Amino acid sequence: MFLHRRANRGPQNQEGGRRMDKERIKAAVREILIAIGENPDRAELKETPRRVADMCEEIFSGLTENPESHLKIFNEKENDEMITVRDIPLYSVCEHHLVPFFGVAHIAYIPRDGKVIGLSKLARIVSCFARRPQLQERLTTQIADFLEKQINPQGVAVIIEAEHLCMTMRGARAAGCRTQTSALRGRMKSDARARSEALTLLASK
Missing domain, CATH: 1.10.286.10 (GTP cyclohydrolase I, N-terminal domain)
Structure with missing residues (x-):
């Protein structure tokens, strides 16, 4: 059946x-x-x-795209310091109204056993999850959960800032309003010092 x-x-x-x-x-x-x-x-x-x-x-290519195809993991045994990548551009479509939302993703993670991802691959992973009908909250957690599963870092933080056209073109018509979501895993959630360092680095210009 x-x-x-x-x-x-x-x-x-x-x-x-x-x-x-x-x-x-x-x-x-x-x-x-x-x-x-x-x-x-x-x-x-x-x-x-x-x-x-x-x-x-x-x-909507992300619906049939496997994010694992973008993984490129390197073993840098000496590297256990925090890695941050800011301002990864993203474009997605709100599944409630099927109009775009767009913005940037910021990612920070602390490697475990020297496992790091090629920097350009992080952008491709973000794009893969974004290119489908989405909610910003879910997009944020999907990226964090994927990275946690694939490289098992000591901690990972994902922050997304986006403008939703369903808020600027219709309804409230709040032009310029941006929504921020975050997902913290591992030490980024349990260790206040690691979390503070990540948020400071991701907020810096």
């Missing part, structure tokens, strides 16, 4: 997971245009369903 239900969920990618059904996206966008009172056959809108489908394939 489970296999039968899964087989009817939509196109599959080569790894057996769902891949983007661009034809359904195009049909849905056409219906939305009709529903809001537009003419989808108007010259300026005729290609819109295709463009939106192509865009979805790009901005």
Whole structure:
């Protein structure tokens, strides 16, 4: 029964997971245009369903992307000092309204047994988790939990600052308002001194 239900969920990618059904996206966008009172056959809108489908394939690529594919772990036996990376750009889509939120992620971690991640890989991991329908709170914890599981650091801290267009374009229309979320693991949570050092470094310009 489970296999039968899964087989009817939509196109599959080569790894057996769902891949983007661009034809359904195009049909849905056409219906939305009709529903809001537009003419989808108007010259300026005729290609819109295709463009939106192509865009979805790009901005939601994290749904079918394995973050472990971006791991590049080095063994630096002498390194047990805190590593921080600030201002990693991120773009995501709020799953409540399907409009973008964007900002930066800051990451700090204390290696264990010299296991460190290539700096550029941290940016790719952030992007992988961001490129899907998301909540900022969940995105923050997913990144922290992933790093904790993969490199087992002594501690890890992830802070995200982002502006949500669902707050600036509609509703409260609070232009410039930024939301900050954090996730602390290991010593970053239990050791006040380590936490203070991380927050100080991540806050510095």
